[in-house]
Amino acid sequence: MVIPWRGFPLRDLINRLEPTSHAKYVEFTTLNDPGQMPGVRRRVLDWPYLEGLRLDEAMHPLTMLAVGLYGKELPNQNGAPLRLVVPWKYGFKSIKSIVKIRFVEKQPVTSWSASAPREYGFYANVNPQVDHPRWSQARERRIGEFRKRKTLMFNGYADQVASLYSGMDLRKYF
Amino acid sequence: MKRNRSLDKVIRPAVLLLCLMPLFVLVWNATTGNLSANPIDDITDTTGRWTLRLVMITLAVTPLRRITGWNGVIRVRRMLGLFTFFYGTLHFATYIWLDQFFGFEEIAKDVLKRPFITAGFLAFALMVPLAITSTRGWIKRLGGKRWQFLHRLVYISATGGVLHYLWLVKADTLFPLIYGCVLSFLLGHRLWTFLKPRLSSYREPYSAWRHLWLKESTGLDARAR
Numbered sequence: 001m002v003i004p005w006r007g008f009p010l011r012d013l014i015n016r017l018e019p020t021s022h023a024k025y026v027e028f029t030t031l032n033d034p035g036q037m038p039g040v041r042r043r044v045l046d047w048p049y050l051e052g053l054r055l056d057e058a059m060h061p062l063t064m065l066a067v068g069l070y071g072k073e074l075p076n077q078n079g080a081p082l083r084l085v086v087p088w089k090y091g092f093k094s095i096k097s098i099v100k101i102r103f104v105e106k107q108p109v110t111s112w113s114a115s116a117p118r119e120y121g122f123y124a125n126v127n128p129q130v131d132h133p134r135w136s137q138a139r140e141r142r143i144g145e146f147r148k149r150k151t152l153m154f155n156g157y158a159d160q161v162a163s164l165y166s167g168m169d170l171r172k173y174f
Numbered sequence: 175m176k177r178n179r180s181l182d183k184v185i186r187p188a189v190l191l192l193c194l195m196p197l198f199v200l201v202w203n204a205t206t207g208n209l210s211a212n213p214i215d216d217i218t219d220t221t222g223r224w225t226l227r228l229v230m231i232t233l234a235v236t237p238l239r240r241i242t243g244w245n246g247v248i249r250v251r252r253m254l255g256l257f258t259f260f261y262g263t264l265h266f267a268t269y270i271w272l273d274q275f276f277g278f279e280e281i282a283k284d285v286l287k288r289p290f291i292t293a294g295f296l297a298f299a300l301m302v303p304l305a306i307t308s309t310r311g312w313i314k315r316l317g318g319k320r321w322q323f324l325h326r327l328v329y330i331s332a333t334g335g336v337l338h339y340l341w342l343v344k345a346d347t348l349f350p351l352i353y354g355c356v357l358s359f360l361l362g363h364r365l366w367t368f369l370k371p372r373l374s375s376y377r378e379p380y381s382a383w384r385h386l387w388l389k390e391s392t393g394l395d396a397r398a399r
Contacts, residue, residue: 044346115345135288143211
């Protein structure tokens, strides 16, 4: 997806909060309000929704907290009032309607990787060479386009982010 | 039984119109811009869901007839079956054309490698011979017994359709499981009506021996009363 987000780099917030040297990961939690979000009444996942980033990923200038899109305020369904946007990762990493941010020492157990560890990993970097066990992730359809196009490594941001994962086996850390 | 022709005249056009409704609604939404940001997914979802619903409705005809004794319902079975095939074809065409854009190499890989596509492909492929042989001429050519046997392929096709749905959802398996329960009931009912007379006739030799034993040991003939 190519979306014109409005927001600010997450690292601006992190710098203000001055985490200690024990902070290795950042953990985010979504609001869990069945009144506003009828979908969470059924335990499809272990609510509240939880996501996480390695601190260096969170400090990357491309990682942002969004408050709007297409020049407007975030609508509820897009994660109002505050959501994460990590453009080189699959969409589920970009957690919506954040109500809690914690600095932690251990890798957070994220919702999807807890629900289906064989299918969803912690990193979830866009990678056309590593398929989801049940479907291919080699091609995608951009919003507004008819034909599918080839998915690019790190969603086209390889030059900016590949160095974060140098030496890592991306098949193992999917 | 006397055929109620006036009822026929109402029911068949009504079923025809009802079966066309999902297509009208889809075309209406597509032309008025009421589909989501991913219209191709919407078309795939809608046609797939109606294929499953219609195969369930088609499979409900025989149990409904047996339970209610309303034989007239059989007269819409072919139409329901052909509409199942119609929506299945739209669903398949959406995948081949709009989704894969005739990339037959990718499609072949999908069918072989992705269990949910294998199941869906099988479900669709099995419907083709059933649609072809749905005419009166083919029933005659094959003979009733053989035709009926061939058309039992729909049980496998429907099972493939439910598995196709179950294996493609990410975490929320509620709806695939509902379809699975409905299908289990519809097929279970058939199994029950098949087994019931056979099971009761099994008791016959047993009860004959029992009577003989009772007669020998007690001198009373329970049957002779």
